[in-house]
Amino acid sequence: MTGSNRGPTRRAFLQSGVAVGSLVPAGCVTPLSGPSDPDEFDLETVVDGLSQPWGLAFLPDDARLLVTELEGRLTVVDREGGSSAAVDGVPTVHDAGQGGLLDVAVHPEFPDEPWIYLTYAASNDDGESTTHLGRGELDREEGVLEEFEVLYVAEPFVDSDGHYGSRVVFDDDGTLYATVGDRQLDDFGPDHVSQDPTNDLGTTLRLEADGSVPEDNPFDDDAEAGDAIFSYGHRNAQGMTVHPETGEIWQSEHGEQDGDEINVLEAGGNYGWPIAGYDCEYGTADPIGDEPHEREDVVDPVYYWECTSGGFPPAGATFYDGDAFPDWRGDLFVGNLAGQYLGRFNVDGGDVEELDPLLADRGWRVRDVAAAPDTGALYVAVDADDAPVVRLVPPAD
Template structure:
């Protein structure tokens, strides 16, 4: 039942019945076939002039369930049952739904609606939080951020660059000689992680889309690869391969590559690989996709890996049945491994990863396919693990991190999670192996790709669209109900 907490959105969303604004007239919006459809099917809830009524405005640029045309299309076609948005898959054709999406977007344009600015301050339950626009220019699809020390951070950009930030200043040049990546779709330079003994050994780990054909070839086959290296004189040096998948697992799809990396308390490196769109392969421990892997930092296999002998699975596999995990965090005191996983339409998950366990994809899921087909009737299945928490609809859960530091003491060891599609930063309160509360802290500022802390505990939120990094600091303690 914990997952139902997300449904507090209903309270935020469905305000009291409002009388339609008298000033607004239908003439504000050019008549069209789509307008007729809108008036017939939508106006009674979203208002004749689109400015809201029983349900929210369509023209304030604030979207709760995703702002892309694809999000709007799916929300209209399949509805959002949790909040009372009906589905129109039998009442309207796909073409009509597309016309409605265009109609809504055109109405926004005509009214000159801009998305709300990123706030300067957030009011959360325990703190007033100052929001500093830490890096606003010079980044392209920033994917991952990590601190080397209290002054220096590294940021990956998906197109294939590794950047350095010193004292809040983005170095204008990318680090030279980082690996050649295939940057297309969801592939590119993805995660960056720092060795737990970095101060002694200088190792930095990168995960990326590696091609075995010419990267320029549109059909180049690609797969996740993990390397480590050092940064010296602004160049990537000493590179070693930590993980490379067998050549036969490389495919020309550009989706579901994962990937996040994290070190467990024994110093082993965990990393995720998405199912690469081949969902059934997530159940095959011999295939690298749809898995979490666990290796020693030099790539060798820990003896106690569940398939260490290679007989019943790949030696590096740690868990299987994972669709596409893009968040991985190790609890600072318990060492328990938490992962966030993109579900299909509905069914984003938070999982606790345990050696050799099957997380069920695609045999059990709380979601359905993006085209509306049922992937499985099973919400639960014997022999597969249940998520600790799931979101229906999906927030497009991405980077995650346990809060540590002194800036926000009341958030100690809370799990911060980002959502791409729903543009959210959430704080999950974790007790033992459960999530007992969640707070929506930031909404509609951009797609939240990653969340990190610096050594002092300031929180960094890596956004895409806009490609901005926010820094959150304590502007005063409070207690709100």
């Protein structure tokens, strides 16, 4: 079974759209083949020549898109003309392994609150690293993040370059959620860092927009747990999105070998890693831990890929709520890395069904996906050293 269901100057660019940097004109339609319906959408290149783009965020009431590149560059892209330029004021990142500049989000009340939020890996004096969350005020005329401040540093720093997690979203109330990976620590037992909510590894954090801790966080009054933690027992959640109708926070999370999951967050929930899951140890068919449905102390995923299924190494995720593709409304889209396609899932309450893959003929590791709030076009970031951001649009008449 493949899946299971439980339940010139930056100012010149920014003001006038004059091309700066590596450009490919928008509107370049390429034919599709393979399992996707060629009549369902056209594919346009928005910008090309990016270095491992990781996160996407749209500037409200603006034709520009923010893109993070892993090596430490925040790029602003003119969605209409395809021009791009780097933004100054970005923090120094730990660009090694899976680390670097990771996700990006825009304050829900932008531009009245001109904050741009970044998650990134950064190191200490000993060369150890961890996931950071920070924000700066975007000066759109100058193309710079001003007064950048660190809001949260996940503890502890460790000697690993893997599993930073690092998606960040705002819910409907303007509260911020950020994922922190387990840092690829492989002590598979009850003492694993992900099962210890006194540290931030393998967790989802919940914070106010200024970085303070909400008083209604589930562990706020628990001296034995971190007060910023909303959920724990995660391995490496690299996708997170808000359900447009329920407001629930949904995540896509990497398993070990197979065992990848789609989860709905519950306050204080333990998501099992590594004491419970549908994973197997790398190179074997041996399960890691119990199956989540066998334990009352673990939240079962709403969808998973069990051991020996081949898995679905997941990345960025979004619910589609646009008008460009009415038949997609309410569907969940999740980037697939090793499988090299864009996954599409029908969601009906807690029932999830994987539909035919999109872009499966391209050989693209899909790192992130987001829907433009103004046009409903679906934007996709491709994970490669010389990579595009593309968009899916309704087919031309």
